[in-house]
Amino acid sequence: MTPADRRRGGRGPGIAAWCLLALIAAARCVGAEDAAPVVLPAQTAPEEPARKVGTIEPVFVRPFTAVGSGRNDGNPVWSRSGMFLSFERSIGDKKEIHIALADGLVFQTIYYLRAAGRDMKFFFPGVVEDISYNAGISWSPREERFVFMSNGGEGNYDLYVGDMGGAPVTRITEHKEKDGQSDWSPQSNTIVFVSGRSGKGDIYLMDTGTRALTRLTHSGKENLYPQWSPDGKRIVYMHGNNENHDIAVINDVSKPAESVKALTAWEHDDIRPVWSPDGTKIAFYSNFNPQGDPRIWSIMVVAADGSDPAAGDGLAAKAVAIDVVPDVERGPAWMHDSKRLVYVKNDRQEYHPLYVVNIAERTPWLLKTDTKMNHDVACSPDGTIAFRAQVDQWDQIFVARMKE
Numbered sequence: 001m002t003p004a005d006r007r008r009g010g011r012g013p014g015i016a017a018w019c020l021l022a023l024i025a026a027a028r029c030v031g032a033e034d035a036a037p038v039v040l041p042a043q044t045a046p047e048e049p050a051r052k053v054g055t056i057e058p059v060f061v062r063p064f065t066a067v068g069s070g071r072n073d074g075n076p077v078w079s080r081s082g083m084f085l086s087f088e089r090s091i092g093d094k095k096e097i098h099i100a101l102a103d104g105l106v107f108q109t110i111y112y113l114r115a116a117g118r119d120m121k122f123f124f125p126g127v128v129e130d131i132s133y134n135a136g137i138s139w140s141p142r143e144e145r146f147v148f149m150s151n152g153g154e155g156n157y158d159l160y161v162g163d164m165g166g167a168p169v170t171r172i173t174e175h176k177e178k179d180g181q182s183d184w185s186p187q188s189n190t191i192v193f194v195s196g197r198s199g200k201g202d203i204y205l206m207d208t209g210t211r212a213l214t215r216l217t218h219s220g221k222e223n224l225y226p227q228w229s230p231d232g233k234r235i236v237y238m239h240g241n242n243e244n245h246d247i248a249v250i251n252d253v254s255k256p257a258e259s260v261k262a263l264t265a266w267e268h269d270d271i272r273p274v275w276s277p278d279g280t281k282i283a284f285y286s287n288f289n290p291q292g293d294p295r296i297w298s299i300m301v302v303a304a305d306g307s308d309p310a311a312g313d314g315l316a317a318k319a320v321a322i323d324v325v326p327d328v329e330r331g332p333a334w335m336h337d338s339k340r341l342v343y344v345k346n347d348r349q350e351y352h353p354l355y356v357v358n359i360a361e362r363t364p365w366l367l368k369t370d371t372k373m374n375h376d377v378a379c380s381p382d383g384t385i386a387f388r389a390q391v392d393q394w395d396q397i398f399v400a401r402m403k404e
Contacts (some may be wrong), residue, residue, distance in 0.1 A: 054365045061369045064104045064397040072395035075329045076378045076386035079139045086137045087397050095133045108166050110134050114152035138184045147191055149180040181225055187232025216256040230279040238271050247273045247284050263302055266311035272331035276338040283332035289322050298322045299332050301359050320359045333377035342377050369400055
C-alpha cells in the first residue's frame, strides 16, 4: 500500500467504492506484497527463459494537469474518440470526476449531492458536510452523455446519467442495493451494469430511454465488471466465488443463458477482462505464473470467440506478460492497434515502471517515463497513454506518447 493509499484511509485502489460487491481480487492485489510466503508445487508449464528488455524513449511525458498536493488523482478514462479524458480526484473521503480536453483543460466537474430526499443542483464547497463518492464514468456512443456511479452523499450507490456541458444529472437506478460497474454500449443507448439486488452480484441491462431492465445472469455466483464488445453485440465479464474467478462471454444478450461461452475454467484466479479495440481478443489478469505463486499476476490474451483452450497448458501458454501490477479499476490497457498492451511491471526497486509488450512477439519493452509508482494505465485511440504516478507521494495524472 502506497503512502497515498494510506491518506485515503488505508484503502487501496479498487476497494473504496463498493462494500456489498467487494472487489475480492482488488483486495488481494493491493495487499499481495505483505502476504506471508507461500510454498506451492510447481506448475506444469515450465519457466520461460529471461527475455531481453529493450527501451522505448517516448516522444513526450508530462503531467496532464498542474501538479498539486493535498489530493490524489487516478483512474484516467479516455472518451471513445480520444477527445476527452476524465479522471477521479480524491480529497479526503470525497471523490469527484473531472472531465478535460485532451490538452488537459478541465471543463466539467461531477460532484453529486442529494439531501432531504431532493436533488441538489449545486453546492458550495466547505458548506455542505455530506460526503459524496463519484466514480466509474463511461461515455455514450456520441460522447454527449455519460453514466457514472455515485452515493449522492447518502451512502447507497446508484447509477446516474449526465450531459456534457454540466446540465443536472439524472438518477437512473433507485434500489436499496448497490448498483455500479456500468458500461455504455458503443452502439446503442443500452447500459450494462452490476447490481446486488439479487443477493449476489448479477449483470443487468438498462435501456436509457425506457429504463427497462433485463437480467442477464442467474448463476448464484458473483458476476462482475461486464464490458461491451466494440460492435455492441457481446459482453465479457468475470464470475466466481472467493478466490477463484473465471472469464466468460455472452454472445447474444437476447438469450444470455444459451449463448454464454466460458473462456477460462481452471484453478487460477482470472479477473478484469478487456476487449481488444478490434474485438477479436480479450486480455485479463490471472494469478497463473510458472512459479506457482498466487501472489504473482500475469496478463493473458485469448481469442474472443472461445477457440483457445480454457484450461491447462494451452491456456497457460497465452500469458504475454508475467509479474505485473494489476489495474482492477480498468483492466489491461490495449493500444489502439490491438497488437500491444501497456502495463506496470511489479518492480519495487524501479518504482513500478511502465512496459509495452507486443502480444505476438511477447518481448517486453521498458517505456522510459522517469515516473514513479505508476498505475491506472489507459490508451487513447490516437496512441496517447494516460496513467497515474506519484509526485512527492501524491498521485497525479501523466500522459505520454510513443513513436509509431
